[in-house]
Amino acid sequence: MTAEVAIESGDLDGLAQFIRESGDPQPVYELALKYVELLRDRLTAETEAA
Amino acid sequence: MAEGQPTFGGTAEQQKIASTMLGLLQMQGRAYAADAPIRQSLKNLAAFFHAQGLRSTLEAVESAVDDAAKANPSIFFRHEADGGVQYVTSRRGVAVKPTHAPPVRYMPPAAPTTQAAPPLQKRAGGPVVVTRATLMTPGAGGTFSLRPLVSDATILRGKAKPTIIRRDEVAHLLVHDDMVVEAPEEPMAPGEPTAEEAEAVAQPPVKVEEAAAPEIEVQAEVSTEPPSRRPRVITPEGQSIVMDGAPEEILERARPYFQSVVVEALGNDSRFVAFGDEWMLEEMVVNYTKADLRRIHSAIEESGDVLTDTSLLVDVFGKNSEAEDYERSRFSLDLALSREKRVFDFRGTSQARSWGLVGMASPRPARTVLRGSEIGQDFKFLEDEAPRTDEGAGRWVHTLTYYEIENGLLPYSATAKLILPRPLLKDQRVALLEFHAPQFNASVQGELHFPSGNRGGWVEGLEDILDHFVPGARVIVEGTERDNQFLVTFRKAEPQEIETVRYDEKKRRFVFSAVSVEYQVDDSMAVSRARFKNLANALRLEENARRKGDQVISFAFAKVGAKETEDDKTVYRAHVMELLPVVNLEKPFSRASLIRFMTTHPHYQKDEAEEGYYFYKPEE
Numbered sequence: 094m095t096a097e098v099a100i101e102s103g104d105l106d107g108l109a110q111f112i113r114e115s116g117d118p119q120p121v122y123e124l125a126l127k128y129v130e131l132l133r134d135r136l137t138a139e140t141e142a143a
Numbered sequence: 144m145a146e147g148q149p150t151f152g153g154t155a156e157q158q159k160i161a162s163t164m165l166g167l168l169q170m171q172g173r174a175y176a177a178d179a180p181i182r183q184s185l186k187n188l189a190a191f192f193h194a195q196g197l198r199s200t201l202e203a204v205e206s207a208v209d210d211a212a213k214a215n216p217s218i219f220f221r222h223e224a225d226g227g228v229q230y231v232t233s234r235r236g237v238a239v240k241p242t243h244a245p246p247v248r249y250m251p252p253a254a255p256t257t258q259a260a261p262p263l264q265k266r267a268g269g270p271v272v273v274t275r276a277t278l279m280t281p282g283a284g285g286t287f288s289l290r291p292l293v294s295d296a297t298i299l300r301g302k303a304k305p306t307i308i309r310r311d312e313v314a315h316l317l318v319h320d321d322m323v324v325e326a327p328e329e330p331m332a333p334g335e336p337t338a339e340e341a342e343a344v345a346q347p348p349v350k351v352e353e354a355a356a357p358e359i360e361v362q363a364e365v366s367t368e369p370p371s372r373r374p375r376v377i378t379p380e381g382q383s384i385v386m387d388g389a390p391e392e393i394l395e396r397a398r399p400y401f402q403s404v405v406v407e408a409l410g411n412d413s414r415f416v417a418f419g420d421e422w423m424l425e426e427m428v429v430n431y432t433k434a435d436l437r438r439i440h441s442a443i444e445e446s447g448d449v450l451t452d453t454s455l456l457v458d459v460f461g462k463n464s465e466a467e468d469y470e471r472s473r474f475s476l477d478l479a480l481s482r483e484k485r486v487f488d489f490r491g492t493s494q495a496r497s498w499g500l501v502g503m504a505s506p507r508p509a510r511t512v513l514r515g516s517e518i519g520q521d522f523k524f525l526e527d528e529a530p531r532t533d534e535g536a537g538r539w540v541h542t543l544t545y546y547e548i549e550n551g552l553l554p555y556s557a558t559a560k561l562i563l564p565r566p567l568l569k570d571q572r573v574a575l576l577e578f579h580a581p582q583f584n585a586s587v588q589g590e591l592h593f594p595s596g597n598r599g600g601w602v603e604g605l606e607d608i609l610d611h612f613v614p615g616a617r618v619i620v621e622g623t624e625r626d627n628q629f630l631v632t633f634r635k636a637e638p639q640e641i642e643t644v645r646y647d648e649k650k651r652r653f654v655f656s657a658v659s660v661e662y663q664v665d666d667s668m669a670v671s672r673a674r675f676k677n678l679a680n681a682l683r684l685e686e687n688a689r690r691k692g693d694q695v696i697s698f699a700f701a702k703v704g705a706k707e708t709e710d711d712k713t714v715y716r717a718h719v720m721e722l723l724p725v726v727n728l729e730k731p732f733s734r735a736s737l738i739r740f741m742t743t744h745p746h747y748q749k750d751e752a753e754e755g756y757y758f759y760k761p762e763e
Contacts, residue, residue, distance in 0.1 A: 100408040108405075109414055109424060116467070118423035118474040122394075124409070125401045130390040136374035137386070 100128065107131045149236040153214030160197075160211035164188060165218060168232050180239040182380060185209055185228035226529045418477045419493055419567040429468065429475035435460075436483060439476075440500065449490050449499040449575060452477050481568060490573045492564045495627040497575050513550060517690065519598025521546075524736035526599050528557040538562065538621040542665045544727035545614040545644065551607075553620070554731065555591065555600030563602070564626055566593045578620075580608045580631045605631075613643040613658055614724060615669030633662035642672035644728070646683060653681045653728070670724045677702045678725070689729045692740050696747070699725035700759035715759040716750060722757075 704715030
């Protein structure tokens, strides 16, 4: 019941958009925070759809 | 177990311990790929075996477990990490050398169900029921029970029927075939479920009763309570991260892990570029031409000093620090300079990004007479120290040695690394830092030299602060809001006068002189006349002798050791804590590195009759 979860292309697109909208370079912490948000939302959606 | 069991080496007991260890690690890594690394610490494993009654003391258990692992190097990769010994294997029972940035695993929440569980023995890997359980104290007649711990519906779905598990499938989990087994929850924490998870399920114990050998009957009484629907991610280290709540809360549950995953992914995507710990899109990078880089080169060369990226932006390019694209321009400038490795040399930190030219020495207020290569060799032993991971300690309390004070140095030790910066760029050699000592109203610029090759790291340029102290003084180094600025302070103590050692350049000898101090001094590291009167008027070692640990230590033995005769030969005997302050007159040693040296060098021998004492036997 476990599955591989890598960063998906959608996550990377989301991070790119996050940097683009900020207009500035972003520290790793902020990017990890954004990734966690994207991952949480994706997993929650998958769970509810299952 | 479903996994194939390798052949174990060592004595019969070591084979049994190794077999049990592998079983425990396979349990912990049950959800991993067959070759994925599964880690566990000696400390946790020893706690488990100790709870089973193996040996009377924890130290003896640790020794037995470690010996068993060492007897099976093809099964357990042994390494020291996080201040202790760890073993890494795989579900296949093959030693795995650990790597960084392991893949994430996602464990979807189990859907609520009241469906009866299929017979357990039909599941893949039959004894998986054991992997989710804690083995409990056996009852009368050799029965024992399994207590499920987590909400894994793959194991505990509905009411399970009594199930048969062959005895040999669980026997290797037992230290002795017929003894009590109870796996401790606390020590085996990695990979085990949290209390929160266990509570969420609130499953009653699954009873296992021993049937006629060689089979054991399992009577599962399983709740039909719906398990948690919260999604979670399981890292390869076995950490279960609930993906529920605010992003800040989730990130703090496993910040290093998520950051490593993001860095690895961005590094493999050409759209992203990095400088240090910052990332930007390549499409956003401001272009700096070859002519721009030549202007920067000239500016640094003319200044004769390192220049910060902000001063380059403002002074060379006339950039307004309030401009909308200022941070983008700054990042782009640093990125451009970092790509010219043969010309520009980064000597900064994340917040204070300083640039010099390759081969250019930065001016320092004071400089030790020792060459950098010598100091790096002297501090080589620091890289043998186990790294510390307790970040957030906030301050570094350090006991000064004579060597450090005389040369204006501080060691870049495992503890120092918690306070002082790490290299921001790969291959960065130096970072310029500022040290302020408000109690002396002194400020200096120090150079942090990072470890490289077989050299240790150190900070130099601190003479104007360290000259205020005597050997044994306890100084406190702590960070500020700026990652290149540090405070050096001391705790006040009752004023006292110490006759401390110093080197008289005119007499070319060590002498003692009285100094009044009002700070804490560690008496065991003080070099006072009261302890070391034989050092008075002692000549110091020649430079080529000073570099050799053997000559430095034999010098210390001759000054502080008790002279004895053994088989008509002169030997010296001294305690390691008497030797330590004296060897540190000429060459830095930690207690551990001094003991390691004496243990491995033929001139020295441990005195087995008394703890802490060593003999020095000079060559004829």
